Amino acid sequence: MARTPLYKAAETEMIRRIETGEWEVGTRLPNEFVLAEEFKVSQGTMRRALITLEGMGLLSRKPGRGTIVARSGKAPAGPAGAATGRLDFEGAPVEFEIHRAKSGLRGATEAEMALFGTGRLSSVERLLKRGGARTGIEEIAIPESLAPVLDEDAPLSLAEFLSAHGLEAAGMTETISADITSLPESVSLSCDRHTPLLVITRTAHDMNGAVIARQVMRLIADGLTYG
Known part of the structure; x- marks a missing residue:
């Protein structure tokens, strides 16, 4: 090794x-x-x-x-769901491409049941590339009742992803944190185990405050800046 x-x-x-x-x-x-x-x-x-x-x-x-x-925390992302900051790689805006995707229905975890108020979720997990190299893993989860089937090729922007499924967020929150890769993630991303990750979590809600979607992006941190 x-x-x-x-x-x-x-x-x-x-x-x-x-x-x-x-x-x-x-x-x-x-x-x-x-x-x-x-x-x-x-x-x-x-x-x-x-x-x-x-x-x-x-x-x-x-x-x-x-x-x-100076650890980052939650910040509102605006009524249209735009991100609060810009993601750059070595000073230039990041452009990801979807390398591989899988979608389907699954049961919600206990934490997800508390968040969404339902036990059934539609989810899509996508392996992302930048410049030909594997760079991150993204998952979007939406209650099955709102979108029983998810388009694996829909845009990475959560607002645009929702729009592609006939949904619209009244607002979003965003959390920035750090983590390291697990062994399965290291294999998927073809990187060393315990590689530092930048984790961006976006949660979309409707006008009544109910959560309609959550996006988690786990990105290899080396060279990335967000702000």
């Missing part, structure tokens, strides 16, 4: 500390030299890891303030 690159190991450990609360929001981190020594990596390796986490919205690096833990 290939050895995990040092910068990815550093990213994974820093994400763990933020996710578990060991590094709380607002915590000022030591400088690159101190962090590099603590993680037993070079300064350049530590800088690369810090840049990745900054792009994921987990850290804020500003002159005179140092590096601050």
